[in-house]
Amino acid sequence: MNAGPWPGGSGYGDQPRPHLPLRPIWLCRSCALPWPCATARLALVAEYAHDRVALSVYLCAVLHDAAGDLYRLNPHDGPDPATLFRRFLAWVPRVHPAPDR
């Protein structure tokens, strides 16, 4: 018996969509929260678990792109730089260098 409601495998249906940014408005494609949403943050931390510096570099690039997009969309009332910093970078777990004692 293989007569389910989904003929073939279209890829949609019950598949959860990845929490990726929808540019240029920078909302999550899956949950519609400002990206990176909590799920996206967890996925990023997991993806860059072995290279937190690379995660910070990546997020700096993302912040740069997002600031450009958001200011272009809303040139007179764009997002506050401090808010953008908190949203894209400040949540990243800090890398603590090994104590040098």
Ligand SMILES: [Zn+2]
């Ligand atoms: Zn999301």
